[in-house]
Amino acid sequence: MFVSLALAFTAFRAGLALRRARQGRAAPGAPPRGVLLRRHLGRSKPAVVMLAIGFGAGPLATWALLDRAPFRTVHALLGGLALGLFVAAAVTGRRLEHGLGRDYDTHGAIALAALLAAAAAAVAGFVLLP
Ligand code: HEM
Ligand code: HEM
Numbered sequence: 320m321f322v323s324l325a326l327a328f329t330a331f332r333a334g335l336a337l338r339r340a341r342q343g344r345a346a347p348g349a350p351p352r353g354v355l356l357r358r359h360l361g362r363s364k365p366a367v368v369m370l371a372i373g374f375g376a377g378p379l380a381t382w383a384l385l386d387r388a389p390f391r392t393v394h395a396l397l398g399g400l401a402l403g404l405f406v407a408a409a410v411t412g413r414r415l416e417h418g419l420g421r422d423y424d425t426h427g428a429i430a431l432a433a434l435l436a437a438a439a440a441a442v443a444g445f446v447l448l449p
Contacts, residue, residue: 320444323369324437327405330363331434338427360416367409370437374402381447394447397440404433 337359339345340352349355377398378389389395411426413419 320370320373320441323366323373324441326362326366326369327434327437330359330366331430333359333362334427334430338423341423363409363412367405370402370405374398392443392447394440394443397436397443401433401436401440404429404436408433 333355336346336349337352337355340349340355350358378395381387381389381392390399408426408430411420411422411429415421415423415426
């Protein structure tokens with residue numbers, strides 16, 4: 320989960336670089352948009368997949384290793400919120416990718432909310448660590 324969150328964070332940074340390029344205020348020496356877009360997609364897609372796999376592994380481990388009923392923790396609640404937002408970011412991102420819409424701000428805002436929810440889930444996850 321640490322690795323997937325770090326990847327999601329770098330995906331977000333690549334997304335912000337794309338935003339600056341789109342608005343014509345790219346940092347001096349920044350790579351062209353195509354490179355930035357490949358970077359964003361190459362990080363965001365695996366990050367969402369890894370988070371979904373981790374989300375499935377969490378309750379399995381709670382049930383199998385801790386012998387406790389799953390989804391009874393604040394961590395699970397925040398994790399569920401985060402995963403939902405990440406999936407929404409992926410859906411809106413795909414629309415941008417395939418030129419079906421130009422709602423950049425919505426995608427960016429959902430992505431930011433997803434990262435914040437994931438950070439909160441991470442904080443709430445530490446007490447569960449063995
Ligand atoms: C997994 C599927 C995803 C796809 C297919 C996707 C695709 C895209 C595309 C096509 C753009 C527009 C680039 C442009 O300006 O032309 C974009 C922008 C952006 N993405 Fe994603 N994205 C995904 C997930 C994420 C995630 C997980 C995050 C954050 C954690 C994120 C954060 C951003 C941000 C901040 C922008 C800039 C928005 C703006 O220009 O205002 N994306 N994304
Ligand atoms: C780096 C941050 C994280 C840490 C340290 C962490 C740690 C943990 C631990 C120790 C457990 C208990 C597993 C066991 O029984 O051994 C757990 C369960 C779980 N985690 Fe995480 N986690 C993190 C991030 C996330 C994120 C981002 C999500 C959502 C995408 C998530 C979703 C879940 C879920 C759904 C459970 C099952 C909880 C339950 O059934 O009550 N976790 N996590």
